[in-house]
Amino acid sequence: MDATGRIEQIIAPSIESMGYEIVRVQMTGAQRPVLQIMAERTDGGPMTVEDCADISRSVSALLDVEDPIASAYTLEVSSPGIDRPLTRRRDFERFAGFEAKLETRMAIDGRKRFKGRLKGLEDDDVLIDTEQGPARVPMETIQRAKLVLTDELIRASGGQG
Template structure:
């Protein structure tokens, strides 16, 4: 298991017990490594600075004990944002109807990059309508995917933050 997988394994139970879901764990290089933990509230409410601080304190304590990263690093906890990465199979279901960019590990019909409207998941395959026609990608073949910032996505995000109108 790589370092990010090990870190995710260490922190996920605690983060979930606090009422959040881990979206992504990523380590980026440089002179001092940055450990980025992206999380969202399990109840779907918008993340606050306090939420990120709570997660940061909890994760820091866990990582101090487990010590999965030997060198010095900076911990960053953030929300996924509007044009969020899609990292879990349920993300592709949840954001069906929105535009996304996907990159596959192995070529599908000679292509590795796909951009189009997410259509959800069918029989474990992520479905996307692209300009070249429909594409179906195995989840394990998706290297990276993220939502595309569109007016529709911004509108939906604003509606979610405002909550139901009475």
């Protein structure tokens, strides 16, 4: 298990008991690493600065005890935002019907980038309608995926659009 997987394993139970769900744990930077934790409320409500502060305090306490990161690091807690990353199986189901961009680790049908309307999941494949036609992208090949900011997405998230 990589470092971010271990960190997620340490913090997830506490975060979930507080009423939040982890969207992504990511470590960036070499000189002074930044641990980025993206979370959302399980009740579907908007994340506030106070929510992020609560998560930050809890995560800091847990990581001080477990100490999974050898060097000094900066902790950043944020909400996923409207054009959020898609990291879990249920994200691809929940946001079916919206525009998304997928990037794969290896070429699928001769390409690594897919942009189009999500159609959900079938087995372990993400279904997406692109300008080049429908595509099936195996989940395990996805390196990055995120929603595309559109007026439709803004309206669906409670904005004006």
